[in-house]
Amino acid sequence: MKRNILKIILIFAMSISFAEAQDLPHQKPEIVTVNTETPRSSFYIQTKDEVKSGVSSINSQHVLDLNGEWKFQFYNSEVDIPSNFNSPHFNFSAWGNITVPSNWEMEGHGIPIYKNVGFAFKGNGQMPDPAYNPSAIYHKEITPNTSWDGKDIYLRFEGVAGGVYVYVNGKEVGYSEGSKTAAEFNVTEYLNVGETNQLTLKVVKYTSGSYLEDQDFWRLAGIERDVYLWAAQPSHIKDLNIISSLKNKYKDGDLNIEITLSKPNSSKLKWELLENGKIIKSKTIAQVNKTILKVNETIKSVKKWSAETSNLYDLVIYNGEEAVKTKVGFRTVEIKDHTLQVNGQYLLVKGVNLHDHHMTRGHTVTREDYLEDFAIMKAHNINAIRCSHYPKPSFFYELCDSLGFYVVDEANIEAHGFGNDSQYYHPDTTKSLGYLPLWEKQHMERTIRMYERDKNHPSVIIWSLGNENGNGQNFYKTYDWLKENDKTRPVQSESANHFTNTDISAPMYNIAQSGLDYVRDFDKEPRFQRPYIQCEYAHAMGNSVGDLKEYWDIYRAHKILQGGFIWDWVDQGILTKNEKGEEFFAYGGDLRASRYPNDENFCANGLVNADRKIKPSLLEVKKVYQNINFTLSENKLMVNNEYSFLATTNYTLKYQLKENGRVVDEKKMKLPRIQPMSEKSVTLQQFAIDNEEEQFLYVAVYNEKNELVGEEEFLIQEKKYVSQLSDAKADVEMLNNEVILKSNTTQWIFSKTSGYMVAWMKEGKNILQRPFKPTFWRAPLDNDLGFQIYDTLGVWKKANDFQKLLSFEVNSSSGKITALFDVGVAKVNMIYQMDDQGLLRITMDLFDITTNNHIPRVGINYAIDEKFNQVEFYGKGPHENYWDRKTSAMMGIYQLNVSDFDFEYIRPQENGARADVRYVKFTNGHSIYGEQPFLFTTHHSVLGDYQDGPKKGQRHSTDIIKRPLTDITIDHLQMGVGGDYSWGAWPIPKYLIKPQDYSFSIELK
Incomplete structure (x- = not known):
């Protein structure tokens, strides 16, 4: 009874706590901010002399950078925070430190949780329970310079994950949530200039707004972007709205500037437009006690901005002794003739989605991180970025402006857990936030804050209302607001794909068809x-x-289909170590989060690893996205220029004749000038064609910087297969349970009981570690597990693992051995024939198939001694490639170590194949030749090391065992890797293996 009374008291106390918490702003959907400034565009105020001398804005005397060490205390529950934490007399001296910006989970406080759909808290529509809301207190002493006396002073947060309460010298200043856009507070009356001031912040991880931040990423918290104070004279430039478009048939610039002052004054403002430091336009604006001043000027023969020609001008506005300097790019975005156009020109969107992610810092990314990403993107023909699923830090857009990327800027709105109008399940309109009036302000403020901050960036060509939501009235209102306030950009919404509140059809995961x-x-x-x-x-x-090629064959054939954004750029792996000290990338369920609902490795969808190591798939993207493409008819090469703005001026065409994988002749020529979005035919000098040898023509185009901008390969002459097996047969020796095929140097020993080859004797030593076996199964890919491969194709795993010998026949006169196996759903003949030089021909016949299920692979697997650790092969390479992902790999002769075939995907799976292989030569004398091109894979590990059971295990690269053997698989066929999506899509039909008879042969020596 006593226990029940205590329980009742405890529940009552908790309910009071929760009820009291409902009065806090972060528990109220209708409250997004308290006492914040009106959102504005991103710029810094500097002194006039600083701008003229080139002082960086962050080093201005008007700015006090607050990044760095802060006093910090983490709490598992917001109710545990001491009530007097904001007292100016509170003693923080015993507290530890944290670096700002950062996510506190990445600094060892709390648990990082990964979710794709759904909430990391109890997301039943109730507000997050304070008793289970991780929170933290940040504290820093700040001393504004005495030169700030008499100025307006503002505190700006570029991004705080969660809700942030601000206190200065013990007084509450205000509150903000909406983690991915800036919040600014006027703290003039709270600060004592020239003295030490106490700045204290309370950050709660979950707020009412967390329901609108249900994105596919790690759920992390903290001050994750820059924090600083800035000061300006009482009548300062408060905001800029710059519209720099084109007119007069896209030749001249149309510069419109709206300057908002904090207070009217009678002084004159002056503006200058500079190109490479030279003033090309300059005027003075006379004020008549207004707070809004407007400029409209024509800039003749302007240099236009695009992702290909990222021309920028400097705009400087002087306001007395203060100045603002920003970049201006002249461009026009339109939907014209049912297509998206920039500067009057059609374009193809060759894009990727980008999450903010760093392998040790989580969501805190730096300018240097972006520069690394953008350099890789540029090198791989990516021209567009979708800000999935929230606005990026301000410097992201500055870099996109200067480097040249088209950007879809996306509002920080996703309530996926409540449903999605345009996907497989529809929202309950009584619960989905897009339909509820109570949540209108949340939607509007997040949209407006994105727009106001980023409106002046030429790289932003499309606004996005958010991602994976119910498309209710709140989204019609955000659409209408953007269309009313910005006449220069289209607006898109994935959730509005079939409705009127989107200008672009922006579906996700529609197959190419x-x-x-x-x-x-x-x-x-x-x-x-x-x-x-x-x-x-x-x-x-x-x-x-x-x-991917199949997508783009269709896109290139129909102008209204303008491309898309691959999901996504970087694996969201977190670098960690196991108990042995070995490093690996953690994903959902790791890092002490296994007891929480999580979505495993679904956070690892990148074209690059978390450490930015390039995946083989990115090389395929580079090839398919390339802007110079080719077709060949006899010696006429048609060169297509897919750039929207760049002509092929001073481009060079190089072409080579490859014979059996080796370059035997090479020529080059200056490519004629081909205008954007057009093509020209080029006549190539003819090479001598050898009808006996396999020949390929390789063509490549280099720009004026000698960068490869397009390549292709054409089969000119196919070589007919000729068996190397001689008429002189090997000796056959019959023993009780074994049969031996013998030559002078080699013995192949077979078991009559199992039907398998059990030994390969070379110079008296057995080099065979695992027998030659028919193989029908691969270590399941993430895509395979998505379509439930164990259920749908599991009969072929049994065929792979359980093979029953039906008969074993030896023909001594021909030196031929035939082993017939029952593999459950089919029969297999393994036929071996050896000549007196030790060459072994193996033929595998698959027949009598009794299932309609497609086959994962048709091949032969075996393993030999680990000393065979270096490989030469003639086929597609040098990187990993497969049946449906090989257009980027060129035919050639490549030398690799066996370890080079390993690609460490974040979750172990099939990897390392090379397609269209003609022959393989290992060190120490082992060679493989195909009767026709084959797929080749080799590792110092075996199939079982890479595969999970029907359900995914929490496995990583460190779980792969490096064994003292060299495992080899020769595939006649292996189904494509697929890639439409990873939760049910199969490889497209042309890359599936039909359940029918197959026969293929290889020759070994």
Whole structure:
């Protein structure tokens, strides 16, 4: 009874606590901010002399950088925070420190949780329970310079994950949530200039707004972006709205500037437009006690901005002794003739989705991180970035402006856990936040804050209302607001794909064929006449991104299909160590989070690893996305220039004749000038064709910087297969349970009981570690597990693992051994024939198939001694490639170590294959020749090391065992890796293996 009374008291106390917490701003959906400034565009105020002398804005005397060490205390529950933490007399001296910006989970406080769909707290529509809301107190002493006396002083947060309460010298200043856009507070009356001031922050991880931050990423908290104070004279430039478009047939710049002052004054403002430091336009603006001043000027023959020609001008506005300097890019974005156009020119969107992620810092990314990403993107023909699923730090847009990327800026709104209008399940309109008036302000403020901060960046060509939501009235209102306030950009919404509040059809994970359906339905209704640009496609999870070429063959054939954004750029792996001290990348369920709901390795969908190591799939993207493409007819090469703005001026064409994988002749020529979005035919000098040898023509184009911008390969002459098996047969020796095929140097020993080869004797030593066996199964890819491969194709795993010998026949006169196996759903003949030189021909016949299930692979697997650790092969390479992902790999002769075939996907799976292989030569004398091209894989590990059971285990690269053997698989066929999406999509039909008879042969020596 006593225990029950205590329980009742405890529940009552908790309910009081929760009830009291409802009065706090972070528990109220209708409250997003308290006492914050009106959102504005990103710029810094400096002195006039600083701007003229080139002092960086962050080093201005008007700015006090607050990044660095802060006093810090973490609490598992917000109710544990001491009530007097904001007292100016509170003693913080015993507290530890944390670096700002950072996520506190990455600094050892709390547990990082990864979710794709759903909430990391009890997301039943109730507000997060304070008793289970991780929170923290930050504290820093700050001393504004005495030169700030009499100025207005502002505290700016570029991004705080969670809700932040601000206190200065014990007084509450205000509150903000909405983690991915800036919040600014006027702290003039709270600070004592020239003295030490106490700045204290309370950050709660979960707020009412967390329901709108249900993105596919790690759920992390803390001050994750820059924090600083800035000061300016009482009448300072408060905001800038710059519209720098084109007119007069896109030749001249149309510069419109709206300057908002904090207070009217009578002094004159002056503005200058500079190109490479030279003033090209300058004027003075006379004030008549206004707070809004407008400029409209024509800039003749302006240099235009695009992702290919990222021309920028400097705009400087002087306001007395203060100045603002910002970049201006002149460009026009339109939807014209049912297509998205920039500067009047059609373009193809060759994009990726980008999360903010660093392998040790979580969501805290730096300018240097972006520069690394952007350099890799540029090198791989990526021209567009979708800000999935929230605005990025301000310097992201500055870099996109200067380097040249088209950006879809996306509002920090995703309530996926409540449903999604345009995908497989629809929201309950009584619960989904997009439909509820109570949540209108949350939607509006997040949209407006994005727009106001980023409106002046030329790289932003499209606004996005958010991601994976119910498309209720709140989204119609955000759409209407953007269209009313910005006449210069289209607005898209994935959730509005079939509705009126989007200017672009932006579906996700439509298969390539859906594009043809869209074209077919063009005349049916207006929604089929919008530009079709997939906001997400080609899900790059694990070993993936198959059939990308098939997408782009369709996109290139129909102008209304303008490309899309691959999901996504970087694996969201977190670098950690196991108990042995070995490093690996953690994913959902790791890092003490196994007891929490999580979505495992679904956070690892990148074209690059978390450490930015390039995946083989990115090389395929580079090839498919390339802007110079080719077709060949006899000696006429048609060169297509897919750039929107760049002509092939001073480009060089190089072409080579490859014979059996080796370059035997090479020529080059200056490429004629080909205008953007056009093509020209080039006549190539003819090479001598040898009808006996295999020949390929390789063509490549280099720009004026000698960068490869396009390549292709054409088969000129196919070589006919000729068996190397001689008529002189090997000796056959019959023993009780074994049969031996003998030559002078080699013996192949077979078991009559198992039907397998059990030994390969070379110079008196057995080099065979595992017998030659028919193989039908691969270590399941993430895509395979998505379509439930153990259920759908599991009969072939049994065929791989359980093989029953039916008969074993030896023909002594021909030196031929035939082993017939029952593999459950089919029969297999393994036929061996050896000549007197030790060459062994193996033929595998698959027949009498009794299932309609497709086959994962048809091949032969075996293992030899680990000393065979170096490989030469003639085939597609040098990087990993598969049946449906090999257009980027060129035919050649490549030398690699066996370890080079390993690619460490974050979750172990099939990897390392090379397609269209003609021969393989190992060190120490082992060679493999195909009767036809084959797929080749080799590792110092075996199939079982890479595979999970029907359900994923929490496995990592450190779980792969390096064994004292060299495992080899020769595949006649292996189904494609797939890549449309990873939760049910199969490889497309042309890359599936039909259940029918197959026969192939290889020759070994």
